[in-house]
Amino acid sequence: MLGLRQKLSLGFGGLLVIILVIGIQSINYLTQLGPSIDVILRENYRSVLACQEMKEGLERMDSGVLFIFLGERERGISLIQKNETFFEKALHVEMNNVTLPGEEEKAHHLQGLFKQYQVALHQVLELKTSAEQRETYFNKLFPLFLQIKTTADEILQMNQKNMSDANDWARNSAASARRQMYILLLAGMIVAVGFVLFTGRWILRPVNRLIRSAEEIKRGNLDLVIQSDSRDEIGQLSETFNEMASALRESRRTDQTKLVRIQHATEQAFNSLPDAVAIVDPGGKVEVATETARNVFGLKPDKQVRTLPYPWMNEILTETLRTGRTIVSKGKERMIQRFVDGGEHYFRPLAIPILDNDGQPAGIVLVLHDVTQEQEQEELKRGVISMVSHQVKSPLTSIRMAVHLLLEEKVGSLTPKQAELLVAAREDSDRLHGILNNLLDITRIESGKVEMNFRKVSPHTMVFEALEPFQMDFRDRGYPLRQRSRATSRRSGRIQHG
Numbered sequence: 072m073l074g075l076r077q078k079l080s081l082g083f084g085g086l087l088v089i090i091l092v093i094g095i096q097s098i099n100y101l102t103q104l105g106p107s108i109d110v111i112l113r114e115n116y117r118s119v120l121a122c123q124e125m126k127e128g129l130e131r132m133d134s135g136v137l138f139i140f141l142g143e144r145e146r147g148i149s150l151i152q153k154n155e156t157f158f159e160k161a162l163h164v165e166m167n168n169v170t171l172p173g174e175e176e177k178a179h180h181l182q183g184l185f186k187q188y189q190v191a192l193h194q195v196l197e198l199k200t201s202a203e204q205r206e207t208y209f210n211k212l213f214p215l216f217l218q219i220k221t222t223a224d225e226i227l228q229m230n231q232k233n234m235s236d237a238n239d240w241a242r243n244s245a246a247s248a249r250r251q252m253y254i255l256l257l258a259g260m261i262v263a264v265g266f267v268l269f270t271g272r273w274i275l276r277p278v279n280r281l282i283r284s285a286e287e288i289k290r291g292n293l294d295l296v297i298q299s300d301s302r303d304e305i306g307q308l309s310e311t312f313n314e315m316a317s318a319l320r321e322s323r324r325t326d327q328t329k330l331v332r333i334q335h336a337t338e339q340a341f342n343s344l345p346d347a348v349a350i351v352d353p354g355g356k357v358e359v360a361t362e363t364a365r366n367v368f369g370l371k372p373d374k375q376v377r378t379l380p381y382p383w384m385n386e387i388l389t390e391t392l393r394t395g396r397t398i399v400s401k402g403k404e405r406m407i408q409r410f411v412d413g414g415e416h417y418f419r420p421l422a423i424p425i426l427d428n429d430g431q432p433a434g435i436v437l438v439l440h441d442v443t444q445e446q447e448q449e450e451l452k453r454g455v456i457s458m459v460s461h462q463v464k465s466p467l468t469s470i471r472m473a474v475h476l477l478l479e480e481k482v483g484s485l486t487p488k489q490a491e492l493l494v495a496a497r498e499d500s501d502r503l504h505g506i507l508n509n510l511l512d513i514t515r516i517e518s519g520k521v522e523m524n525f526r527k528v529s530p531h532t533m534v535f536e537a538l539e540p541f542q543m544d545f546r547d548r549g550y551p552l553r554q555r556s557r558a559t560s561r562r563s564g565r566i567q568h569g
Contacts (some may be wrong), residue, residue, distance in 0.1 A: 098464065124157065346418075355388060
């Protein structure tokens, strides 16, 4: 059984062989045709050009003879001499460029005729009378002129015919090469089509089967089994895929059992919590909730938080998702008042984000902490403080007034020892009065009856004002009676003002 690598190598190898054959054949034909045609055309062209030049030179020499007959002897002789040299150069080229069978004999014959023509031409030029010149011209020179021209035409036609034959040979060779290339290309196309068909059968069909199986697994279908009838790499991959699906099925069964167990345990643990707790997904849908959350706030599983009549709840959930931090409800909704089983209860909302591995919120734990007992204790504390402050403040006012009257000595003179004791009593009563006022202020602030007025104070001033009463205690021990009274009065006024 061939493996996938062998199948691909076989297909691509066949294509490679055909491409190599086509390339080698093309190179061979071009190598043969190129130089041969170039040499043939170049040599034949030189012979054709030489024959044309000889004919042209011969005609001009004949024209020079006619000029002499017309009385233009000097002009005729000049034309004859010039073209005689021109003819000899062209004849020399032809004698050195003989390439065709029979061309050499005609070239030698042409050379002999031209020599005879030269002898006859000089005879014509040496005769004195016009009648003798015309007779010699028509009897000897002109027949030689026709023979030379005819021989040159024969050589020219031989070379032209050879050029035409070479052209036909090149065209036939090119056509033969083209037919062979077509055959090779057709064979390559057949091999390529066959390779594509076998590729679809060997590779694409199993791969598409694997893709469809992967999509089924993505949709949650783990009960599929891939059928494979090959033993190549694709077949091994199919078997591995089946083993993976089997392992996933087993893992899913195990995970489902574990998940159900954890879910039941979580629900039991949630139901045992005294607070209202709910787990909400990023879309705002409740996934798990305690019994208190379900009964008191309507946070039932699959319920959307935004549909509940609690705007503050949706606000803190949105803020938690946006910031990824724990959010506590603020403002008037900091404490949520609800009546449960005929009793008044207070809840403090708290939203805790559940972060994934990337630090992004994947859910929210909404905790509604029952602070009813804390609230009751706070109210009880405020009530006790208010009651005690008011109850103690009235007799304390009377004591302070009595001490003040005694220090003013309106009911009689005091001894220094009595004055010192009264000053200490007044200081302690003033201190107690300040403490009671501070307690009442704290109670008013916590109840919201008094607003805090914040301002900037330097640390030096704060420390100095905190230490000044204690410093005055030490200084007052050496003061006279009236000075201590004034100092104490100033301190008392400052404490009351503070």
